[in-house]
Amino acid sequence: MTGRAEGLSCTGRRAGYVVAVFPLGQVARHGERFARPPGCGINQENQSRGFMGNLHVTMTDIDGVKHEFPDVEEGVSLMELGRSRGVAGIMGDCGGGCACATCHVYVAADWWNEVGEPDDVEFAMLDMVADVMKDTSRLGCQIKMNGNLDGLEVTVAPASGY
Amino acid sequence: MATSTQLGASEDRISERRELTAEEQALLDSGSLADTAIQAQPNAFYRAMRHGDPIHYDERLGSWLVTRHEDIAQIQSDPVTFSVKHGYSEQQARGMREEFQAYLQEHGGGYFPDAIMSDPPYHTRIRKLMEQAFTAHRVKELEPRITEVVRGVIADVVARGDGQCDAAKDIAIPLTIRVIVEQLGLDQGMEEQISRWSVAVTAQIGAMQSRETMLANAAQIAELQQYLIAKMKQREANPSEDMLSDLVHAEVTNEDGGKEKLTFAEAVSLVRATLIAGNDTTATAIGNLFYVLTTRPGMAELLESVADDDRQLNRFVEEHLRAEPPVRALSRMTTREVTVNGTTIPAHAHMLLVYGSGNDDETVFPEPRKFDLTRPNLGRHVAFGGGPHRCIGLALARMEVKVAAREIARQMKNLRLAIPESTIRYTPTVATRTIESLPITFEAR
Incomplete structure (x- = not known):
């Protein structure tokens, strides 16, 4: 098989994302979630790294809390953003591989x-x-x-x- | 079931216990997951636990069995209270770990703890390194090549012309080994050894070894490690375009942003994990597929009807993984005393998250024994675990099972079990539900 296992090559990976980010809230069922586990809270260092941009994102979590992020860098995915900022309901279990549907969002109609x-x-995953x-x-x-x-x-x- | 779970109050969550029949109560009282008869046909035991005592202490195993979907989900979302590192290491060569480690130190080039079976924040860094290797999109690009491999394996069996084979040994096992060997950049033609080595590695978390079998398995693992170390030394000097080379030269990014090369020991453990995890459980899933196709009425017709419809075939595969999960149960260990769903578990207690039971939880999957492609929450199954330790190779596994299912439908028909169903042997292990050998007959299509 040709084609390098890209993820394992470190060259070209964007420094700054590869830090200890961690899923925080775990969705238990509609509108509920389990407690945040002790000891694996938001990595404060990470908050100030990788998100030094000026793009604005509004993310409403599964508890209805509206989060405003005015400092998002180009190239950051909504999963990375939500997971690193502890947005309830964004877990990103598979790490961004489009393989688990634990970072599912509804895009505003506009x-x-x-x-x-x-x-x-992606559709195949959403179908699950x-x-x-x-x-x-x-x-x-x-x-x-991105800018758009x-x-x-x-x-x-x-x-x-359930 | 629980009606409310508040932030920070999950230890208060208690969901309803159901009354057991006398028969279920007897099974709960006398049953153990260490019992090979229960391992082979576990669903009644799972149901008795799930209904009457959802986090059940299995005395014979010395482990807490977590059987409800909601509890499995809670526990796997908290990798700090429920440690994979300690759970895995406690389970490894259970009761004989020191001897196992010493053997590998002496004969296997070293004892290499599994870097991926660890806790955050270390786990997060290792995981990050691995998780782009088998994204769903990359696996999609591999589909034509995987199809070629799978088609070839099945075509060779069909071409023998006698209309019989061992679906596990002749198809499922060589097929998954060929795919992962090609990805890693190891040698083809070693299916027999790699299968033997895989069995030896997975036996370490099966909790069913005697001292003799542990030592025999350790000898196999030593052989595997010596082989991998030699290959990795080669790639260290002369890198090529494969995962082996990437892992040998990989760096992880630390919390402070600095980069650090993986140690050789970490790299060996990751190559070993990728090779074993990349073939064993997927082969089990494909073996189980042959089992349901030959024993469950209507399954072969159902597969045939969806084989050329990508969306329905994806659903078929996912429902198969739900209904017949290859991985039965994996370990955790409590790092403090903790109450889950009304059951208080002491600190440093060994637990097994029983995925086989979670996938059968009727509060999540109504009529769980029914094979239903139309389930609207298929993605909720826990065959791949969940949380930060969710199976890293899940997209590749799904693709291999899907391509195998499609090729079976295209090349074979009238699949029949060639032995009485009651004589099917399952590997004695708490970790997986694996058919060791599955003789079948078929006709070429």
């Missing part, structure tokens, strides 16, 4: 055209959480910030149901 449709691989999938569903790990998305608004989807 932004849908700019963000665009999921590709087939069909009960909470909507027309504006995307996986946060597949939305990377400055001001983006999303709402974190609840976990697939």
Whole structure:
């Protein structure tokens, strides 16, 4: 097989993301979550690194709390953003591989055209959480910030149901 | 079930226990996951625990069995209270770990603790290094090549012309080994050894070894390590385009932003983990697929009807992983006394998250024994675990099972079990539910 296992090559990885970020809240079921585990809270250092940009994102979490992030760097995914800032409902278990649907968001209608449709691989993953999938569903790990998305608004989807 | 869980109050969460029948109570009282008959047909035991005593202390094993989906989800979201590092290391060569380690030190080029079976923040850095290797998009790019490999393995079996084979040994095992060997950059044609080595490695977390079998397995692992070390030394001097070279030369980024090269011991452990995890459980999933195709009415027809529909085939694979999860249970250890769903577990207690039971939890998956492609919450199953330790190779595993399912439907028909179902042997282990050998008959399509 040709093609290098890209993830294992360190060259070209963006310094600053590869730090101890950690999923905080765990969605238990609709509108609920388990306690934040002690000892693995937000890495404060990380908050000031990797997010030195000036793009604005509004993210409403599964508890209905609206988070404003005015300092997002280009290239950061919504999963990385939500996970590093402890946004309830963004877990990113698979690490951004489009393989677990634990960073599912609904894109605000005004932004849908700019963000665009999921590709087939992403759609297949969203189909696994069909009960909470909507027309504006995307996986946060597949939305990377850029200048055109400055001001983006999303709402974190609840976990697939019990 | 729980009605409310508040932030910081999860230790108060208690969900309803259900009344057990006398038969279920007897099973709960006398059963153990260390019992090979229960390992082979575990669902009634799982159900008795799940209903009556959802976090059940298995005295024979000395482990707390976590059987409800909600409790598994809670525990895997808290890797600090529930340590993988300590859980795994306690489980490894259970009761004989010192002798196991000493053997590998002496004969295996060293004892290399599994870098990925660790706790944050160290785990987070190691994991970050590995997690882009098998993203769903990269795996999608590999699909044509995986198809070629799988098609070849099945075509060779069909071409033998006698209409019979061992679906586990002739198809499932060589197929998954060929795929991961190609990715890593190891040698092809070593399926027999690699299969033997894989069994020896996974036996270490199976909690079923005698001293004799532990030592025999340790000898296999020593051989595996010597092979990997030689390959890695080669790549250290002459890198090529494969994961082996990448891992030998990989650096992790520390919390302070500084980069540090993986130690050789860490790299050996990661290559070993990728090789073993990359073949053993996926082969089990494909073996289980042959099992359901030959024993469950309507399954072969169902597969045939979805084989050319990508979306339905994805759902078929996911429901198969839910209904027949290859990994039965994996370890955690409490780092403090903690109460989960009304059960207080002491500090330093060994636990098993019983994925096989979580996937059968009727409060999440109604009629769990029904194979239902239309479930709206398929992605909720815990066959790959969850939380920060969720299986890193999940996209690759799904793809291999999917391609295998498609190729079976295209090349084989009238699949039948060639032995009585009651004689199927499962590997004695608490960790997986693996059919060791599955003789079948079939016709070429």
